Amino acid sequence: MALIAPVRPLRVSRLQAALAVVLAVAGFLAVTQIRNELLIRQQLRVPSQRLEELGFMLREMERSRGAMEAQIERMRGRLHAYEQAAAQGRAQLEALGRQLETFRAQAGHVPLTGPGVVVELNDSPFPLRPGDDPNTVILHYTDLQGVLNELWASGAEAVAVNGERMITTTGLNCVGTTIICNAKRIAPPYHVTAIGDTDQMARHLGRPDGVLAGLRSFGFPVKVTKADRLTVPVYRGSYRFTHAKPAAPEP
Amino acid sequence: MWLPVAGLILGIILGFLFSVEIPLGVVKYTAIAILAALDTILGGLRAQLEERFDLSIFITGFFANTFFAALLTAIGDLLGVDIYLGAVIAFSIRIFSNVGFIRRDLLEHYWRGLRQRGAAATAGPRP
Numbered sequence: 001m002a003l004i005a006p007v008r009p010l011r012v013s014r015l016q017a018a019l020a021v022v023l024a025v026a027g028f029l030a031v032t033q034i035r036n037e038l039l040i041r042q043q044l045r046v047p048s049q050r051l052e053e054l055g056f057m058l059r060e061m062e063r064s065r066g067a068m069e070a071q072i073e074r075m076r077g078r079l080h081a082y083e084q085a086a087a088q089g090r091a092q093l094e095a096l097g098r099q100l101e102t103f104r105a106q107a108g109h110v111p112l113t114g115p116g117v118v119v120e121l122n123d124s125p126f127p128l129r130p131g132d133d134p135n136t137v138i139l140h141y142t143d144l145q146g147v148l149n150e151l152w153a154s155g156a157e158a159v160a161v162n163g164e165r166m167i168t169t170t171g172l173n174c175v176g177t178t179i180i181c182n183a184k185r186i187a188p189p190y191h192v193t194a195i196g197d198t199d200q201m202a203r204h205l206g207r208p209d210g211v212l213a214g215l216r217s218f219g220f221p222v223k224v225t226k227a228d229r230l231t232v233p234v235y236r237g238s239y240r241f242t243h244a245k246p247a248a249p250e251p
Numbered sequence: 252m253w254l255p256v257a258g259l260i261l262g263i264i265l266g267f268l269f270s271v272e273i274p275l276g277v278v279k280y281t282a283i284a285i286l287a288a289l290d291t292i293l294g295g296l297r298a299q300l301e302e303r304f305d306l307s308i309f310i311t312g313f314f315a316n317t318f319f320a321a322l323l324t325a326i327g328d329l330l331g332v333d334i335y336l337g338a339v340i341a342f343s344i345r346i347f348s349n350v351g352f353i354r355r356d357l358l359e360h361y362w363r364g365l366r367q368r369g370a371a372a373t374a375g376p377r378p
Contacts, residue, residue, distance in 0.1 A: 015309075016254045017254060018306055018310065019258070019296075022258075022295070022313055023259040023292060024259065025288075026288040026292055027263045029281070029285050029288065030262075030288075030289075032266050032270075032281075033273065033278075035267075035270065036278060036281075037278065037282075040275065048279065
């Protein structure tokens with residue numbers, strides 16, 4: 001009241017009462033509004049003016065999330081397909097590797113070890129009498145070839161003669177009294193090492209109408225030994241395929 | 252003057268006591284309604300100081316201003332135009348001018364009171 005320092009007294013208190021009521025309502029409203037605004041800011045971290053922006057961004061995020069989830073599905077599908085292809089590729093590679101190993105073994109590329117038999121042959125110790133056919137006391141390359149043939153026929157997987165590996169293109173040659181094998185001269189005594197089914201090979205070698213039996217009957221020393229662990233060396237010759245070419249598969 | 256102030260304080264206290272939650276979509280309207288209410292109150296205060304206070308104008312003005320401010324904001328939202336900005340500016344201008352007038356009225360009262368007391372002092376006791 002002192003601030004107004006009245007010249008004329010102010011209006012009747014009825015108006016002041018009205019003003020009081022209105023101010024009460026306004027005060028209540030203002031406080032409520034302020035509290036709500038602060039609550040919004042505290043919960044959402046944006047003032048209420050940015051609520052529309054917030055809603056817009058939320059819808060944008062939801063939409064792009066849907067797109068991303070679809071992308072994840074696609075990527076997973078592709079990854080699965082790649083993994084399957086890789087597994088198949090690996091399987092194929094492994095199969096190829098095994099095939100390669102077999103071929104290498106057959107081509108004499110690797111030294112092999114395993115159970116088998118050793119056949120020892122030598123020239124006949126009988127002295128040569130003048131007038132006798134030398135062929136009866138000298139071991140011929142055909143005899144050796146016969147032994148090898150019997151070994152292959154009875155399941156030998158790798159054969160070596162005097163340290164020379166026999167492969168598919170190895171042939172024994174005869175020069176005078178020497179046998180040439182893999183372009184190398186070999187001389188008696190002949191040690192034939194064969195890796196395979198020991199019993200089967202020994203049975204086949206020892207049959208009464210076999211090559212060894214024939215040699216024995218002529219007096220050639222023949223010895224067949226079974227062994228658990230034999231080694232055949234690697235083929236040291238060259239491979240030549242100047243005339244043979246891969247043929248188309250037969251229909 | 253104490254009654255209106257007491258009323259204001261009462262309203263504030265009630266606002267703290269009763270926590271009314273305003274839904275998020277309506278918050279903008281209540282904000283502009285409060286601005287309109289503030290403008291009406293200051294207008295009423297100025298009218299009282301200038302001795303031309305009319306209760307009916309005041310009361311109707313209070314409710315009408317509040318309602319029309321909210322209505323304008325709603326229409327603006329429907330149209331896609333931020334009309335409530337115009338209402339904010341208009342009410343702010345009125346509030347500032349009313350505050351200015353109230354300040355001048357208060358000062359005039361004060362100076363008139365000083366002058367009159369001074370005149371009364373120099374004029375001597377009343378015959």
